[in-house]
Amino acid sequence: MIELLHIDEYVYLRNVDIYFSEGLNVITGETGTGKSLLLDIIGSFLDYQNIRGDTFSADIVVNVPNDLEDLEVKAGQHVFSVERKNRRTFYKFDGRLASKDFVQEVFSNLVSIHKQNSHIKLFERGFFVKILDTVAGNEDILREYRTLYSRYQEILRLLSMATPEDVQKELEELSEKIDEVERAKLSVQEEEELERKYKELTNLQQIVQNYTTASEQLEEIELILRKMYSQLPENYHSNLDVIVEHVAELSNELRRQLSNLEDINPEEIESRLWTYRKLRRKYGPTTEDVLENLANWKKLYAEKRREYEILKNASSEREKVEKELIRLSELLRRRRQETATKLLESVKAHLMDLNMNARLEFKFTETELKYDGADDIELLGNTLPTGELLPLRKIASGGELSRIMLAIELAIVSTPILVYDEIDAGVGGMTALKLASKLKELSKGHQVIVVTHLPQIAAVADKHFAIRRCDGVGKVVELDEAGKREELRRMVGGEEFLEKISGE
Known part of the structure; x- marks a missing residue:
């Protein structure tokens, strides 16, 4: 409580x-x-x-x-x-x-709340379907039915949108894109390194020329220095030795640098960068975008593959699922009809207690397969002892509709x-006394909270x-006697x- x-x-x-x-x-x-x-x-x-x-x-x-x-x-x-x-x-x-x-x-x-004018629900499509399913305990059957119905809708959607040939063509196009990008083995880090090397290569020709000229000049200097041995006294030879040694070391270092520069293949770097630029143009604009698209294509490929498998057997699959849905919808209908008979007996008994005698009957209309089965259910009635049973909106006053709704709610109390x-x-009048008695009786097994204007x-x-x-x-007062x-x-x-x- x-x-x-x-x-x-x-x-x-x-x-x-x-x-x-x-x-x-x-x-x-x-x-x-x-x-x-x-x-x-x-x-x-x-x-x-x-x-x-x-x-x-x-x-x-x-x-x-x-x-x-x-x-x-x-x-x-x-x-x-x-x-x-x-x-x-x-x-x-x-x-x-x-x-x-x-x-x-x-x-x-x-807790269940029953609001003023809740009898309007009597006119809502699906209201009695929900009530009868709840009372009948159809939750497990409905869960199985709705799982199949979702699958059925997916098959119908696929059949309306594409053929197996269409999906196969999409799969081939996706496969080509995926293969093209995967073969390239792209990496954001590799691209950054290649761009760095490429910038260095733009100055490579000038660097090689400078190193070559400097190397040639060092050879000339070394020749000149060696001639100086014969032109200077021996006491200068030790100094010349030092100079010649430094020139030789510098010359050797320049030759090593030239050798390293010649080992760099600018064509390989340019070719690899061209691969990145080509794929960026096609699927970019950035390498990150290309790699993200690759991941999305793989997911889409898996989905399309599943669609293709469904479409290949779509007609037979649809017939199989539809047959099972019809079986379950008929089971739901039988259980709803059985429950409707019992529920009506209880509702009529409550209406008698509420000083109202009405003839009521549930009308079942078979429909196409829907999310909750294949039934439209309407409550027909008449407050007169004779005459045709008609939709409630045509034969009952607001007060009568309220009593019918209350009788239904009393019959399906679930909290x-x-x-x-x-x-x-x-x-x-007397109906108010009957209603008071009914609520008092109900309160013996439930906590009942009522906002009322009836003494x-x-x-x-x-x-x-x-x-x-x-x-x-506003103030709420708990009243004594x-x-x-x-x-x-x-x-x-x-x-x-x-x-x-x-x-x-």
């Missing part, structure tokens, strides 16, 4: 604490005081789109009756928190940040906590809360109304 709802801030509610009890919890108040604001907050933990305001924060303490093993949530007390600031919403579970999907999945296992937001719209429902509450609004601030009696007087029109009725 929900033990505590704390609202730190929401619209005009500030620092509000509501301690709910087991059984039937009723919330009442004047129109415009903000009764439904409380349910907005509870709904914020579900897929609820009626949140008002860009800033709010709240916590809900829920006692979980049993382990939710699939979600790894243990039985016991847990805290759900929500905060919205700067148009961003954050969720926490037991004080830790949690994803919206996780919080909603856990909360949806515990331990049930929240009702003014489901009593269009209900009064008949408020009178049987296990806990009664009244919401007041004063000077623009005296407070309940005073609130019930207000709901039936006050002392003046009662005195007037008594006088008449």
